[in-house]
Amino acid sequence: QRRVRGAWIGTSTPVTGPRTRRLGYAEVGSEGKLEEREKFLKKMEGCVQLYGAVITATPPYSGKVHPHGLSNGWLWLARVLNLQPVPDVTATVLHAFLQTCSWALAKTYGVQFHKLLDMIYSTYLPKLEEVSDNFGPSTRLKLFLEEARRSGIFPPPDGGISQPLIPL
Numbered sequence: 001q002r003r004v005r006g007a008w009i010g011t012s013t014p015v016t017g018p019r020t021r022r023l024g025y026a027e028v029g030s031e032g033k034l035e036e037r038e039k040f041l042k043k044m045e046g047c048v049q050l051y052g053a054v055i056t057a058t059p060p061y062s063g064k065v066h067p068h069g070l071s072n073g074w075l076w077l078a079r080v081l082n083l084q085p086v087p088d089v090t091a092t093v094l095h096a097f098l099q100t101c102s103w104a105l106a107k108t109y110g111v112q113f114h115k116l117l118d119m120i121y122s123t124y125l126p127k128l129e130e131v132s133d134n135f136g137p138s139t140r141l142k143l144f145l146e147e148a149r150r151s152g153i154f155p156p157p158d159g160g161i162s163q164p165l166i167p168l
Contacts, residue, residue, distance in 0.1 A: 041088060041137065045096040051076075052100030053157075070108055073101055081120065085128045091137035094120070095144055102154040114152070121145045 024044070025034040034040075055073040059066045077097065080090065098117075105113045125142055132138045148154065 037088065037134075041092045044089060045092050048093045048096040049100045049157075052097050056101055056104040070101070070104055073097070074105065074109065077105075077116070081124055085124070085131050087131045087133045088137045091128050091132065091141045095137065095141040098141075098144060098148075100157050102148065103156045106154045114149075117145060117148055121149060 025040050026043075028035050035043075052073065055066070055068060055070050057066070077094075080094065080097075083090070085091070102113075109116075121142075125138065125145065128138045128141070129135070
């Protein structure tokens with residue numbers, strides 16, 4: 001056993017299971033106990049939604065390229081889909097990202113984005129359901145994908161800003 005960034009490597013914990021790696025759970029209290037799974041999943045969801053909001057934001061100055069635009073989100077999505085799913089975490093972050101960015105990804109990538117959603121539904125979702133400890137996150141993702149495939153409509157997320165924050 002050895003300690004790496006607050007996690008014990010080589011032991012199985014109720015939080016991480018046999019994967020034995022810490023995913024970013026915060027230590028709470030003086031005993032080094034890790035935060036509850038639901039709190040961790042909410043934190044990850046918020047981080048991914050913030051990231052999605054940043055990459056889909058309108059650059060403040062016309063004619064300027066977004067310094068970290070939607071192409072980076074496409075790359076992030078591809079990288080996540082090339083990893084082995086982590087119980088509940090992968091489904092949570094995929095759902096949060098797609099919920100926040102689907103409208104922009106569909107507008108920018110069109111048919112390729114729809115093909116990617118089909119691949120997630122038919123190939124990746126069964127892998128997620130296989131490793132899922134709690135079917136809530138994977139079920140939410142499944143319902144989102146089914147609705148997206150059925151309607152093909154991706155409205156911008158609630159609370160989005162359509163104009164640059166800095167007036168031109």
